Amino acid sequence: MEGGAVRVGPVLEETFYILSKKNTVYRVKLTEKGLSLQKESNGNTKIETIRINDIVGCRCMRSKRKTGASCVCHPSAIRRNGLRVVEENSGEQDESDISAYLYIYAYVLKKYKMKGQRRERMTITLRFRSFDKYDDNMREAQKWRVAVKCLMRHRPVPRCVLLAGETDVLPGLEAVRWCPASRSSVSEEKKLLVLLNPKSGPGKAREMFQQRVVPVLAEAELPYDLYVTKHANYARDFVRTKDIYQWRGVVVVGGDGIVFEVFNGMFERPDWERAVKEVPVGVIPCGSGNGLAKTIAYAMEEPYDQNPVLISTLNIVKCRSMPMDLVRVETKTQILFSFLSVGWGFLSDIDIESERLRAIGGQRFTIWSVARLIGLRTYRGKLWYLPLEGYKSQGGTPPAPAFLTRSTSHCPTLGAKGDDGLSDAHVHAHAALTPVHSSLSFHDCITPDGDRNGDADAVISESLSLETALGQDDVDAESVSEGGGSGQRPRLDSYYSATSRRSTYFSTTGSSYQSLVDSASAGGSGSEIEPRGPASSVRMYGPPSRLPALTQPAPPHWKAIDGEFVMVHASYQTHLGSDCLFAPNSKLADGIIWLLVIRAGITRAQLLQFLLGLSSGSHLTCPRAEMIPVTAFRLEPEAGTGHMTVDGELVDYGPIQAELMPSLANVMSR
Numbered sequence: 029m030e031g032g033a034v035r036v037g038p039v040l041e042e043t044f045y046i047l048s049k050k051n052t053v054y055r056v057k058l059t060e061k062g063l064s065l066q067k068e069s070n071g072n073t074k075i076e077t078i079r080i081n082d083i084v085g086c087r088c089m090r091s092k093r094k095t096g097a098s099c100v101c102h103p104s105a106i107r108r109n110g111l112r113v114v115e116e117n118s119g120e121q122d123e124s125d126i127s128a129y130l131y132i133y134a135y136v137l138k139k140y141k142m143k144g145q146r147r148e149r150m151t152i153t154l155r156f157r158s159f160d161k162y163d164d165n166m167r168e169a170q171k172w173r174v175a176v177k178c179l180m181r182h183r184p185v186p187r188c189v190l191l192a193g194e195t196d197v198l199p200g201l202e203a204v205r206w207c208p209a210s211r212s213s214v215s216e217e218k219k220l221l222v223l224l225n226p227k228s229g230p231g232k233a234r235e236m237f238q239q240r241v242v243p244v245l246a247e248a249e250l251p252y253d254l255y256v257t258k259h260a261n262y263a264r265d266f267v268r269t270k271d272i273y274q275w276r277g278v279v280v281v282g283g284d285g286i287v288f289e290v291f292n293g294m295f296e297r298p299d300w301e302r303a304v305k306e307v308p309v310g311v312i313p314c315g316s317g318n319g320l321a322k323t324i325a326y327a328m329e330e331p332y333d334q335n336p337v338l339i340s341t342l343n344i345v346k347c348r349s350m351p352m353d354l355v356r357v358e359t360k361t362q363i364l365f366s367f368l369s370v371g372w373g374f375l376s377d378i379d380i381e382s383e384r385l386r387a388i389g390g391q392r393f394t395i396w397s398v399a400r401l402i403g404l405r406t407y408r409g410k411l412w413y414l415p416l417e418g419y420k421s422q423g424g425t426p427p428a429p430a431f432l433t434r435s436t437s438h439c440p441t442l443g444a445k446g447d448d449g450l451s452d453a454h455v456h457a458h459a460a461l462t463p464v465h466s467s468l469s470f471h472d473c474i475t476p477d478g479d480r481n482g483d484a485d486a487v488i489s490e491s492l493s494l495e496t497a498l499g500q501d502d503v504d505a506e507s508v509s510e511g512g513g514s515g516q517r518p519r520l521d522s523y524y525s526a527t528s529r530r531s532t533y534f535s536t537t538g539s540s541y542q543s544l545v546d547s548a549s550a551g552g553s554g555s556e557i558e559p560r561g562p563a564s565s566v567r568m569y570g571p572p573s574r575l576p577a578l579t580q581p582a583p584p585h586w587k588a589i590d591g592e593f594v595m596v597h598a599s600y601q602t603h604l605g606s607d608c609l610f611a612p613n614s615k616l617a618d619g620i621i622w623l624l625v626i627r628a629g630i631t632r633a634q635l636l637q638f639l640l641g642l643s644s645g646s647h648l649t650c651p652r653a654e655m656i657p658v659t660a661f662r663l664e665p666e667a668g669t670g671h672m673t674v675d676g677e678l679v680d681y682g683p684i685q686a687e688l689m690p691s692l693a694n695v696m697s698r
């Protein structure tokens with residue numbers, strides 16, 4: 029590719045020193061795998077690599093001018109003020125400091141004996157001051173920044189980054205010029221569309237987004253347009269009516285109900301084929317179920333339960349997507365596109381009837397499970413299904429769940445849905461949003477680092493600061509020469525300043541980054557979306573069905589079960605909720621509907637065993653629960669009342685049929 033260069037060895041490398049530790053040298057290499065930090069101290073060598081996939085972004089900054097307030101006589105206050113940084117042209121820069129700072133933000137996987145794995149934020153700060161002119165130092169910083177950004181996106185690093193003195197624009201990436209003349213970051217990429225349901229789950233989606241998601245989007249320099257939904261079907265009609273191609277993807281902040289609206293809004297567009305192909309859907313779990321968010325994290329083998337919002341945010345900032353099956357569902361009155369489940373009986377009853385307890389959050393499912401267990405119901409009807417070719421029923425015992433040991437879910441409760449991921453949310457006063465909202469400044473949204481349990485023996489704990497020496501004022505010449513600096517070169521070697529926890533002073537709280545959104549560019553303010561009236565009928569497009577109409581008999585080669593059921597529940601995702609590993613063998617695009625059938629005759633004790641096993645997937649060992657992989661099915665309840673759900677949403681009680689549409693949608697992933 030023009031301007032590109034495929035590298036086998038390091039893209040960039042540099043030797044650094046630690047000011048506070050005279051005999052410590054860092055050899056830093058940027059490779060296609062990541063940022064390798066080799067620490068050499070008193071004859072010992074340790075290497076730690078921050079994987080390129082764990083890096084979410086990097087930005088160039090400049091020292092902030094000290095204010096009168098910085099003259100506080102307390103030494104730590106002086107140090108803290110001394111480390112503040114701002115955007116280079118913010119007007120607040122300290123012209124007397126010729127250093128350029130590169131901040132690299134990563135979320136690395138840490139293992140703890142007791143707590144298991146979790147992702148933790150790490151900041152690496154490179155301070156470039158080898159040259160005696162600010163522009164030259166900034167050019168060096170920008171060179172590293174461009175290289176990191178290219179590697180993050182799996183794009184070739186432009187040759188100009190490797191050859192000093194040239195200037196260029198990244199091919200196909202953000203137009204990030206690192207030449208002195210034009211070094212400001214200009215993103216020419218599309219923004220994200222964020223649709224946030226303030227009423228989802230316990231109603232904390234706004235705060236959650238503001239506190240947990242916006243900071244990571246800012247680190248990734250991902251601008252967004254935020255729309256807060258005003259009523260049911262707002263998200264659906266928004267996606268149906270707007271020019272959605274102006275956005276790089278739709279991020280849903282809410283529960284599975286809003287995800288359902290977004291997918292169905294896409295299929296209500298005449299250009300649905302382009303929409304589902306070009307606009308991936310991401311989800312930040314703020315609802316009461318959050319089945320899709322958990323399924324995606326599970327597929328990525330990410331430690332979701334420790335921090336559902338962070339893990340899901342990291343799935344959207346990489347701007348990658350993967351295919352996902354959808355299911356076309358037909359009832360007597362409507363056609364729907366489902367991403368999660370179709371249910372009849374026990375689980376659907378719990379889902380719908382527990383709505384009245386919504387105020388208590390995920391616990392509603394537990395309480396209603398007990399109620400339904402006591403007042404156990406059965407339903408008469410007929411089930412037809414088209415078994416997956418090659419699958420042989422194992423006499424009621426399904427294939428052993430392949431991923432049971434990977435589940436980190438805890439489900440002390442009975443519910444099919446549980447964790448809302450909001451338990452440790454803090455409410456910020458500034459979180460109130462207007463319906464059409466812009467990305468906030470970086471300065472506004474970063475929260476201070478929490479206490480982190482870094483490994484004291486690691487090359488880096490949670491943050492690291494780098495500087496390049498000037499060879500004048502505060503440079504420790506001895507440390508430079510001890511560490512291998514030649515002293516004969518046109519510029520001095522770089523060195524790290526600290527690896528201690530104190531370097532969190534370099535964290536982003538003092539930074540300022542503007543990423544403003546022009547709300548007018550969103551193709552309208554979004555406020556003109558009116559609630560759908562009861563008589564409203566919108567045409568559904570999407571791929572046509574290959575099944576006979578519901579009024580026609582089911583195909584003769586389909587299998588049939590005529591009888592009395594406790595439940596029939598189909599899913600195409602591993603998780604129906606964050607604590608419900610319903611179909612452990614499922615994959616996002618495996619072409620399979622996992623149909624779970626429990627017929628009448630199951631005892632309450634067996635059903636209890638089934639419910640208790642849902643969090644780990646061991647419910648499939650329940651002798652009365654039969655999991656059948658199929659590609660299509662039809663249900664026909666006998667007259668009476670009951671609940672039928674599609675993705676947790678109530679649909680007309682009556683005949684329903686579903687067929688798998690392989691890899692029809694795209695979801696955002698790491």
Ligand SMILES: Nc1ncnc2c1ncn2[C@@H]1O[C@H](COP(=O)(O)OP(=O)(O)OP(=O)(O)O)[C@@H](O)[C@H]1O
Nearest residue numbers: 228229258259260282283284285286315316317318
């Ligand atoms: N502003 C709003 N006021 C009231 N209802 C809304 C609003 N915006 C969206 N809705 C409706 O709320 C329903 C539920 O939303 P959502 O899925 O986000 O949360 P949830 O039901 O708590 O989570 P889950 O679906 O995972 O159980 C959606 O189906 C949507 O139609």
